[in-house]
Amino acid sequence: MNTIRVKMQQNLKENIAIIVSGGSGKRMNSQIPKQYIKVKNRTILEYCLDKFINHEKINHIIIVVHDDYIDKVKTIIKNLNTNKNIEIAKAGEQRYDSVYAGLLAANSINPNANVLIHDAVRPNLNSQIIDELIEALEEHDAACPVLPIADTVLELNENGLVNPLNRNNIKLVQTPQAFHFDKIMFSYNEFLKQTNFTPTDDTSIYLRYAFNPDITLTNGSADNYKITWPEDLKRFEQDL
DSSP, X not given: OHHHHHHHHHXXXXXXXXXXXXXXXXXXXXXXXXXXXXXXXXXXXXXXXXXXXXXXXXXXEEEEXXXXXHHHHHHHHHTOOOOSEEEEEEOOSSHHHHHHHHXXXXXXXXXXXEEEEEETTOXXXXXXXXXXXXXXXXXXSEEEEEEEOOSOEEXXXXXXXXXXXXXXXXXXXXXXXXXXXXXXXXXXXXXXXXXXXXXXXXXXXXXXXXXXXXXXXXXXXXXXXXXXXXXXXXXXXXXX
């Protein structure tokens, strides 16, 4: 009976999505950031927002936006057909600064929630990824979706020599990455005290700075690709 009661309490925990939308999109060779490029009359950000708006377990959404695009995002939100709470936070210089701004906003909403941190330029994620992450947080402090690698992987050193790596021990990491809020906030606060570590994502910060990190890996999806290059944009248009 005690186990059932604890499980019910965990299921009632709120889930906050933090969508990081502050990037410049330089690799796309576009005059505007790629998350604001329109595909079939809607921005990439809007497609991304749909995934969280339409997921019944997401209670709140925070969009982290560069100053120059706050008015644009406000207009996007205004035109959405949803009663879900959506807030805007101001993006920082680096991605980790933007995520931290999102975490501060999440703290004002509910410091006891789960947070799912996602890149706006991954608009093609599916509900199963979100489901598995939230379910994983019932047993773990953090969860990250990954994909196996099918190709051979070579590591190059400074002399140009190559070292084949065991691809069974290597995974491709995606977003959203999910955490108990207090655990990732603690990790970010510790990270921001130092200057000798450049993170690649939120999981790397968590693994380095969390006290006794507890993370599990969930299933990613080949469809949950990041729109980075012009060919990715063409692929997304074909997927719609």
